[in-house]
Structure formats: C-alpha cells, structure tokens
Amino acid sequence: MRESTIMKIHYGTALAAVALVAVHILMRLTMGFAESLEYENVLANYKFVPYAIMLELILVLLAVHGFNGLRVILLELKQGRIYEKAVSYGCLAAMIGLIAYGSRTIIMTNMGLV
C-alpha cells in the first residue's frame, strides 16, 4: 500500500476517533463517574446495540491509528529491510489481534455470554 494511502487512513481514523470518543465521554457524563463504571451499567452498554457498534468502531479506529503510529515510530528508530518488514507485519498482526480480542468481548457481552 502507498504510504500516502496509509497516512490518509491514519489521519482519518484520528479524526473519527476524536468524534466518537467525544460521544462516548458525553454518554458517560449522563450519570456519575462511579455509577458509570458499575458492573451492571457496563454490561448494559454492551447490550445496547447502537452503543456496542460505536464501541466496536472506536476499537477499530484506535487500533488502526495506534499501531500505525507505533510502526512509524519504530521505522524511525532503526532502519533495515528485514527490520522494517518485521515491524510492518508485526504491527499489522498486533492490530488484528487486538481488534479480534476486543470484538470478542463486545460480541460475547452483547449476546449475554458473559
């Protein structure tokens, strides 16, 4: 993939994440902080499908943005063909792993399996 395409995704995910995390914070402000973190309230968030979809989107956006950022930092730290390939594929694998693990939590909780 061209670096400009990757960076377009990088900037796009940052902007979208800021918007969605703002919505997420506003939703949390509808009740007290401690109350918001109570077990039942957290489960209720996951079971409310639109909110669960938003959390899933935030997970994907932050994972893509974060791991690409990490890739960029690591590429600037050290150079070399093998190292750069390892960093790029490593970050991609870690990103997919994190999204898969986070999605599993959201889906299972939404389906009442937790």
Added chain:
Amino acid sequence: MAQVSSIAEEQASTLKTITLRIARYNPEHDDSSKFMEFNVSYEKWTTVLEAILDVKKHHDHSVAVRYSCRQATCGSCGMMINGKPKLACFTKISELNSNVITVEPMNNFPIIRDLAVKFERLFDTHQKIKPYLIRDDTELESDAKEFLQSPKELEQYIQFANCIKCGLCNSACPTMATDSSFVGPQALAQAYRYVADSRDKGKDSRLKIIDESHGIWRCHFAGSCSQVCPKGVDPAMGIQFLRGYLLGFRS
C-alpha cells in the same frame, strides 16, 4: 606618516579578541573529537570563516575546513557555530555576541576530518527526486520556443530555486538524526520546486518517489530546516505543499 601610524593605532584599539574553539577529529586516528582553542582578533566585519582561516594561517595549518566562494553562494562552509547550523562565511563574529565561539562539523553528516563532512547522502537524495524539468518535448527541437511562464507561476517555486545545497537544513532536521533513510528537507524542498514549476511534467513520478515509508510522511514539521536556511528557503512550507498534492488538496 604620522597619519598612517594614527590609523594603525586606531585599528589596533578597535581590535577585539575571541576564543575560537574548533572541533578536531580524524576518523582514521581518533576515537572521539576534541576541541582546540585559539585566540583570534577580529573586526566587526570579520566572519567565522575568516577567523578559521586566520587560525590556519597563523596557528595550525592542519585544521580541515571546506570553503570556496566566501559569499554564501557555493554552500561549502556549513558548520555548527555555537550549536546552530550556519554558513561560516555568512556569520559575523560580532553578531554572535559571545567571547567564545565553538565551531563543529554539521550534525547528521559523516565527518571526513575536523569541520569537513561528507555530502554523499545529500547529493544522492537530491539526485533521487529528479532535480530537472521533465517533459515529453524538448527545447532542442528545431522549431521549439522558450517555455513561457507568468510571474504568478514563477512565484509558486522561485524561493525554492535559491537552494545552494549547503546541507544546513538536513543538519538541523531532527528526523535526519534518527532515520538514516529519510529523504530530508533539502531534497523534499527541491521536489516541490520542480513539482510546482508550470513547465515541468514530472509531478507524478516525483510524488511517487517521495511517497514511501522514509519519504515525505516522516517529516514532523519541527520547522528547524526553515529557521536555519541562509537563503530564505522555507523547506517546511514546501513539504506541507507537497503533502497537499498527495492528500488531494492541491492539483
């Protein structure tokens, strides 16, 4: 005769001295660089290069320094002067407001000896971005005319054409310090110089060259390159304009 001696006395009274600290390093013999100090007298118009040449003439002829035009045109005498990348021929001692002046080789360049550095990386990256007009036709054709350009079209790139390839921008760039494959502000500014030239038709190929993992996207927009340029070129601005092309804001 009396008048001549009074002028000489007046000159002697206006002469001030500074301590010039010169970094000495020979990669073939030395493990690390060390500083040698020299007392040099100067007038208000004396440049750092003149002070170094004075040291070479009167104190130690073995000091290695690259210079040529002495008028900020050739870009040969770039060095760190009191911690900042500057042209030695373009920096007056009096404007530094310091009794001690430290000169070191430019950062981000391999040292040949003392103040002389290798320019291979700069020339390689400069060459990589195809620093010439690319066209399908050529002005060598028999009925060809000159490529006309309006003043407005000229304004788009003219400041970037002032680059003298002194390497001060690359020396000041924080990304150049860590990323050995980074194209660098000098080459990126020159890429913009030709991309923005209305006579040039090589925009796509040049954008492709800089659109790679160690290309334009590794610039953090620190802006140090623009601060140190002795010719008033603003590489940081050129880099942002190039990004505009790649992000689709400019065409």
